[in-house]
Amino acid sequence: MKLLTFEHNGSRHIGALLADSGTISDFTASEPSAPYFRDMLSLIDAGADASAEARDLVERPKVCLSYSSVRLLAPVPEPRQMRDFLCFEKHLRQARANRYLFGIGDKAMDPANVEVPAIWYEQPIYYKCNRFSVIGSDQDVRWPRYCKIFDYELEFGIFLGGGGKNIPRDDAHKHIFGYCIFNDFSARDAQMREMQGQLGPAKGKDFDTGNVLGPWLVTADEIADPYSLGMIARVNGDEWSRGNSAEMNHKFEDILVHASSEETLHPGEFFGSGTVGNGCGLELGRFLKPGDLVELEVERLGVLRNRVVTNP
Template sequence: MPEEKRVIDLKRVLQEQLVKEGSTREASLKYAEAVFPGSMSAAIALGAPFIQAAERINAKRPDAYSTSFEHVQWLPASDPSVVRDGLTFVGHIKGFHEKFKHAPTPSLLKVPGYFKGTPHTVIGHEAEVPWPGYIEHMDYELELGYVIGKRGESLRPENALDHLFGITIFNDFSSRDRQAIEMPIQMGPTKCKDFAYGIGPWITTVDEFKDLDRIGMEVRVNGETWGKGDSSNKLWTIAELIAWASLGETIVPGDVIGSGTMGGGSALELDRRLQPGDVVEMIVEGVGTLRNTMGQPIAGLWWPEERKPFM
């Protein structure tokens, strides 16, 4: 309950309700764990029973098993099977390529581009961001996270939004110096991205938004606004991005697809960079604030020795 700055322990509430109705504690716990599992992806996969049970409990606003935000340790809003991150905002496409001094590839006009990243370095709200010592130019990227609600294969844009569960905030932390080395290999980003993906603080279900293409977005660093805009001016629609992600493969509940960075939503476009200890806040209308603190560079990591030319 964001407006009350507290969270409800749904599993505990359901268990106690069942006990009052005559169930044993063991049986009620098993039932409550089935309806409210520890995995958000598993919960979303339950579909209507999960949502309906949560809404019934929330309607009663139980105080007995709620905790204020200040006492909560936040996990990532979802535990996706794979991270997908798109490139759809026209402003960022232009700004990014201008800073790297090369023209956008015409391929961006042919298909909705995205890359796949590891789900094992996903972090949540208030988490410290790991900073591998090989990174010198650290950046954030302000994005929406499209959370998938049901399994789908080879969807079409006209039915793709039926598979959208909700929206979260997605911060695609990026090493710009390593990205400049990796991308010319033409196999996609690896070490410049996979050290951390911020997802949180929670998921707002899609029915809570009046217009998915006019969601206000802002990023602040140490309290100073570095970028502000909204989710309009996309090269590809949300439905097209989801359909493309599912084409010839499978998307599953809890998967998160990054919208791509909002125009002006990265420090690269401002000729700025993050420093250790910086506090990065991403604010999205209808969702909330995802706040992370940059960690200290991790020293002593191995790095490959450059090879001699073979051509």
């Protein structure tokens, strides 16, 4: 299923995109007394029986809406927790090779000569995102006033359907509810400045509208192999980035094993893949400007589309 959260006539509903891609089965309107169709977290929490009812409403819709008649929100507008990982070695090498653009070093490096810390290979590395700054596709991203160099990040991620602690790797895939695209917008100059203090990122990432999820949440049963997905970024219709999820050094199963070590994970938490190689302006030496339309496309997950605007 391609699960959606949307606004229609001033009310927030959840539903699923039907096969024609132009029609939505409105779960909330179809079963208004069902608590698990109130919002996406309630559906995730309710488990397999609620998901089976949702599938029935996809196969036999009761209330349908035109996709063009709704305002799309992030599939989970306020995740329970967000972690973003750094799973692509090519991105790590190429981004560090270009730090001279921010006065860190005096020239570009050969990415092959970038020293990658041993710990990066030993365990998945992550930071916790601001879960309150999430928006969805076709919503404007506001350029922070303190930022002069703004960037996109071509990523995707998972939402947990089942929580747990000390999750065995062989069982980790069973905890994945679904997948969606993630654009982790970055105030690059702020990020580069603050991370020289050996902590962060902070204001390089934490600003309203900075975390974009969507356009929908594709349930795990629809994605046979999450490690073979083509990934593309376009700016104003021109392709800037192209990569593939096959290049992930740490898989989502590794992420869940590490994150759950002596820590209980909960349904509705989000885990990002980090940026695919070639997947941001920092790697390319080119950056966004106000008014740019950024589109991230991930095979089988759709197209996530946002315009960058200045604060009024």
